[in-house]
Amino acid sequence: MSRLIIMGGGVSGHTAATFAKKWLGDKHEVIVVTPNSQWNWIPSNIWVGVGQMTKEQVTFPLAPVYKKAKIDYKQAKAVSIHPNGKADNDDAYITIEYTEDGKVGQTEELGYDYLINATGPKLNFGATEGLGEGSNLGEHTVSVCTADHAEHASHELEKIFAKAKAGERQKILVGTGHGMCTCQGAAFEYIFNIEHEAKKAGVRDMIDIKWISNEAFLGDFGMGGLHMKVGGYAVSSKLFAESLFAERNVDWIIGAHVSKVEAGNIHYELLDGSTGEESFDFSMLIPPFAGVGLKAYDKAGEDITATIFAPNGFMKVDANYSAGAYENWKASDWPRTYQNPTFSNMFACGIAFAPPHIISKPMSSPNGTPINPTPPRTGMPSGIIGKAVAHSVCDLITKGDSAKLHEASMAEMGAACVASSGKGVFNGTAAAMTVYPVVPDFEKYPGTGRDTDYTFGEIGLAGHWIKHILHHLFIYKAKVKPGWTLIPE
Template sequence: MAHVVVVGAGLGGTIAAYELREKLGSEHKVSVVNKGSRFHFVPSNPWVGVGWRDRAAIEVDLEKVFAKRKIALHAQGAKRLHPAERRIELLDGESISYDYMVIATGPELAFDEIEGFGPEAHTQSVCHVDHALMAKQAVDKLIASPGPVVIGAVQGASCYGPAYEFAFILDKALRDAKVRDRVPMTFVTSEPYVGHLGLDGVGNTKGLLEGELREHHIKWICNARVDKVEADKLLVSEIAEDGSVFKSHEVPQAFTMMLPAFRGIEAVRGIEGLTNPRGFILVDPYQRNPSFPEVFAIGVCVAIPPVGKTPVPVGVPKTGFMIESMVTATVHNIDQLIKGKTPSAIPTWNAVCLADFGDSGIAFVAQPQIPPRNVNWSSSGKWVHLAKIGFEKYFLHKIRSGESEPFYERLAMQALGIDKLKKVKIEPEA
């Protein structure tokens, strides 16, 4: 009997556990290590931040559904991985041995890298449901006492879609409250241009998003490095192509929500051969770590180089379909190893994304996610908002029911009218 341990129970880790249980059958053991027993649907956090969702609406009790699927849950959380010993140490001192491991931890949020930055200081976040609930309280204060708003993503960030989403969702919430006319808004981003998204754009995301910002009376600063955040302003350097400071800005703020840079979690950071200097997991084309071949990684914790050089560091996002592609390839490859065969599944890393703007939105498809691409498409309209709502309900239903059906693949085929979006490539047996 093989024991496969998944570390992390977010989007990637949860569906990985489901797919492993489906693929491996009852003769093998599947365990999940997570800090806490609750799954939160992170794409809904921008809605939580303005009060359109509460915690209960986007939360799933994993203890019940995992027990139903015969998946062991260790909710103590991970303290340190010891890959040379095939062992993970938990925060309560317990250790779990494994035959194969899937690291799906997501990131640690690097708020501490900028003075005055983060929910414990002068800015808000929608990266975690707890932060989104704090943001909701700050939004209530903003509506009661309107003032300047800053939305965006700082240097080194690798997730930009939620920043655009929250800018337009907050705009809608402020319009509904009849105070938008007293709230000047600025979008501050490390991207070299609006709509870059860490992907050098997809289709016409540059034109679409610039147009949306103009129509919603939101100014923007690109190539932005946030140097410091104070209670009433952000100190921002706009960086030129040669790395020099092109212009310095003091951006007034009564409310700021900016996405942070990510790094690997403490349990894996600094393990030679496993991670890069930021703590992200190194993987080969099969999602397998070259130094520790029993270890696979999926999702945001995976090390992916940027798509090109930019004046301010810009990371690559790991979108939902890309993560699902990693999951399916990883599960296939672990199954092959257990059977004494050679891994043969390579994820395609295609991207399918719905960005909700409160009453409209933008959708894009990139095949593959990192350019050059075979498909490079984007579109906008009210249908995206409706599709995002429907997708949220569909996804949470699947998590609560413990089904391993591919979520983003179904989204691509139904919501976007795509006949086939290949998730993995299977190499022929040698």
């Protein structure tokens, strides 16, 4: 019997765990170690953040699902990896620290044959002064990164709407809280949901809404933008995004690194080196992401974290980390199997793997401050990579070390993104987009780097309906209900 440990139970880890158990059956052991007791369909946190859904509608308890799937579940956070075992034992193991009620703080060593790192990100609020401390949200802004954050954001937004109704002009600022953030899509969706709700509540005229982002241009989305076919033209997402903002009377500041957050005010630096301040009554700023801070040790107890992890805390995989300057970047730099180059029984998926470089063109201000989005690795790519990694591990277990590993390069993978505003069936609207591939391949698709037959975007009710369906489908799938494998990642 082999033992597979999956650290993390988010979209990628949960996908990997459920498929691995399905494929391995009872002959082998699958253990999930995650500090969370609830699974969260994060894309719908946006609706929680504007009071259109409750926290309970976007989360469910993990324990019963894992019990049904016969997956061993440890509500604990992984602390360290010991891939060569310890002085008196060669068996690889990890150390975990329980977060479960009644066992908080207890530690345990768990041996493994295969390890998948799907820990997701540390929400690094502490990277920006005033945005928060470490991974804890500060007092000046709100977030929609977790269901709890979104619920809090909704309550704060209610107060803003109440003030606007009472005739007090309000200012809302939404975007990214640092020059190296990713996940612009979530903030993008949130700002338009706020605008929609403000209109619905009859207070839109009393609220100024502004976007601030580290993107060099609107519509970059951390992917260097994209080109889509509209009206017979292949047009840049810049035009698409700017049109959305202009139509909704939402002004923007782009190429901005938020350097400091205070009560009702932020300080920022722009790509041209100039600095500025922006006041707000309500602000949702996405924090930058970092690795969760796992450590690694060799047999003698020496720290080998730098061997396994990149400086940003994400796990090294089969990517080309020495591509150098932007001019040398290639689609082939991106990992295919997500296997750690040092320890072949170790993989990473979802946000936890270290990308070779960013996707957008690297930018920095004349003062040397890097201001560019980091690569998105959430949603559909996260699920697909989790499944591919689980498949590889299962083959290694059942077919032996010579089994061919499964591949899921982001340079050969598409992604669907639906940013929807409103919750009603007929009174919402959405920007539905697909991009193929996520990482542009300029050798295969000279010009745009992508296949414009499969990279498209359009606005309307249809995308809004898709967003509704995705919410229910993915929660159904994550609950491992009958037919769950038929729902694609």
